[in-house]
Amino acid sequence: MRDIRKDLLDRLNGIEAELSTLLNRTSELEQEKALTRQILDIENVRWQKQPTGGQAEVPQKEGPVLSEYISRLLANGHVWTLNAIREKALSDGYLGDSFYPGRSVHALLVNLKKRGLAKQLGEGKWKKATASEVNHQ
Numbered sequence: 001m002r003d004i005r006k007d008l009l010d011r012l013n014g015i016e017a018e019l020s021t022l023l024n025r026t027s028e029l030e031q032e033k034a035l036t037r038q039i040l041d042i043e044n045v046r047w048q049k050q051p052t053g054g055q056a057e058v059p060q061k062e063g064p065v066l067s068e069y070i071s072r073l074l075a076n077g078h079v080w081t082l083n084a085i086r087e088k089a090l091s092d093g094y095l096g097d098s099f100y101p102g103r104s105v106h107a108l109l110v111n112l113k114k115r116g117l118a119k120q121l122g123e124g125k126w127k128k129a130t131a132s133e134v135n136h137q
Helices: 005-048 066-074 084-089 101-115 130-137
Strands: 118-122 125-128
Touching: 005 101, 005 130, 066 101, 066 118, 066 125, 066 130, 084 101, 084 125
Parallel strands: none
Antiparallel strands: 118 125
């Protein structure tokens, strides 16, 4: 007979490490969910204040959606500030109906970061994530 207690302890440690990773990810998703709900609440209040009193139809910009637009901006390899992205998007006709355009851009950048498509460099600076950076997140 072979003593398998060490093997079982190693397996238990691996399970605990994996569980910890999943709990951290769950916590991140809960935070993202709460933030998204807050933004939705703000938008609901904003749209209720419209003269029509209801959900007005938001005019759609022709061309890529904002997340695709921001991904394309980052794809040029330059480092962008949040403010520069916001100003460029505004000048190109995006965010015209946004009450808080900076928040909209930031939320999309965080989402792109979580999907491995953007990298935050600190102090409001962003760039496209490289393949090696995606693998290390």
